[in-house]
Amino acid sequence: MSEPARLGVELGERRYDILVGPGLLDRAGAFMKPHLRAGRIAVLTDRKVAGLWLQRFGRSLDQAGIAWSAIEIDPGEQSKDFRHLEQVLDALLAGGLERGGALVALGGGVVGDLGGFAASIALRGIDFIQAPTTLLAQVDSSVGGKTGINVGAGKNLVGSFHQPRLVLADLDTLATLPRRELLAGYAEVVKYGLIGDAAFFAWLEANGAKLLAGDGASRQHAVVTSCAAKAAIVAADERETGSRALLNLGHTFAHALEAETGYSQGLIHGEAVSIGLAMAFELSARLGLCPPEDAARVRRHLAGIGLPTSPRGLGPGAADPERLIARMRRDKKTTGGSLVFILARGIGRAFVARDVEESAVRDLLRAPEAA
Numbered sequence: 001m002s003e004p005a006r007l008g009v010e011l012g013e014r015r016y017d018i019l020v021g022p023g024l025l026d027r028a029g030a031f032m033k034p035h036l037r038a039g040r041i042a043v044l045t046d047r048k049v050a051g052l053w054l055q056r057f058g059r060s061l062d063q064a065g066i067a068w069s070a071i072e073i074d075p076g077e078q079s080k081d082f083r084h085l086e087q088v089l090d091a092l093l094a095g096g097l098e099r100g101g102a103l104v105a106l107g108g109g110v111v112g113d114l115g116g117f118a119a120s121i122a123l124r125g126i127d128f129i130q131a132p133t134t135l136l137a138q139v140d141s142s143v144g145g146k147t148g149i150n151v152g153a154g155k156n157l158v159g160s161f162h163q164p165r166l167v168l169a170d171l172d173t174l175a176t177l178p179r180r181e182l183l184a185g186y187a188e189v190v191k192y193g194l195i196g197d198a199a200f201f202a203w204l205e206a207n208g209a210k211l212l213a214g215d216g217a218s219r220q221h222a223v224v225t226s227c228a229a230k231a232a233i234v235a236a237d238e239r240e241t242g243s244r245a246l247l248n249l250g251h252t253f254a255h256a257l258e259a260e261t262g263y264s265q266g267l268i269h270g271e272a273v274s275i276g277l278a279m280a281f282e283l284s285a286r287l288g289l290c291p292p293e294d295a296a297r298v299r300r301h302l303a304g305i306g307l308p309t310s311p312r313g314l315g316p317g318a319a320d321p322e323r324l325i326a327r328m329r330r331d332k333k334t335t336g337g338s339l340v341f342i343l344a345r346g347i348g349r350a351f352v353a354r355d356v357e358e359s360a361v362r363d364l365l366r367a368p369e370a371a
Contacts, residue, residue, distance in 0.1 A: 029064025116147030120162035135185025184270025198348030250276030
């Protein structure tokens with residue numbers, strides 16, 4: 001079997017690799033063993049992923065002589081809360097996990113965020129490995145060390161930075177994803193082109209449909225390109241004091257919409273990001289920062305591929321500008337009470353905007369394209 005693509009997240013002594021390719025879960029134990037210190041490991045997964053991949057993953061651990069046990073949670077964003085965090089911590093400690101052990105997150109972004117946070121606080125910090133099984137997790141949430149849970153005030157407002165020791169992105173797992181989940185991950189892929197790589201966005205316009213249809217080479221190129229972009233940003237600004245904020249393009253809108261829809265299956269994260277990307281470019285165009293044709297191009301590609309570009313039909317809260325702006329005021333990026341947005345001067349030219357007037361946001365949210 002061919003060797004996976006290998007990318008590095010350069011953080012000095014905490015440097016780690018991202019491996020991307022097919023068949024990685026079958027060799028996970030061998031890839032992981034050099035990164036494990038001692039003792040048992042715990043594999044956190046959700047019940048849906050467990051039915052698809054846990055046996056295969058566990059077999060590779062057994063073959064490598066790694067002692068392990070599994071912790072299963074319900075799938076979905078509703079599991080990313082204090083109650084499930086406590087359940088995971090109780091299971092880790094009751095299972096006899098020691099400080100030399102590790103937690104492995106086998107699943108999507110919810111499992112990775114929750115597992116990473118649990119690993120960061122269990123026994124004051126244990127090692128952590130990501131084995132993402134969704135496109136969204138492979139290109140975004142598994143890389144960079146952001147962990148956390150949702151609370152009533154908003155999404156990801158309680159958490160920590162806790163870098164993994166290794167990321168294993170097995171492209172075979174994408175074959176079992178429903179198209180809706182693939183599209184949700186694809187929104188995050190598009191984000192990397194919009195932030196700083198206009199050529200990659202153009203490549204997605206030409207190849208996105210093929211990627212979503214299952215073309216292996218296109219999927220590998222998209223995952224590797226996305227991970228390389230995120231790795232470079234994280235290495236330059238691990239704690240999001242500067243350029244890492246660019247990774248939140250579209251997310252101020254997205255998080256407000258997710259909160260208003262109750263983190264439900266009515267609007268999953270990648271769909272909210274797609275709406276947020278379209279709205280961020282529309283706001284940029286309205287403010288005279290971005291050519292209107294670029295905003296139209298973004299909206300056209302997202303809609304053409306099957307992603308939503310407006311909150312239409314998501315319920316009264318998602319259509320209420322005042323409620324959404326109130327949510328945005330509680331966003332992590334808010335500084336001094338002022339809303340902070342990631343806007344763009346064009347495709348591939350995103351920047352942090354700290355002086356956006358609420359009236360401009362309100363006008364956008366009232367516009368027909370946001371209705």
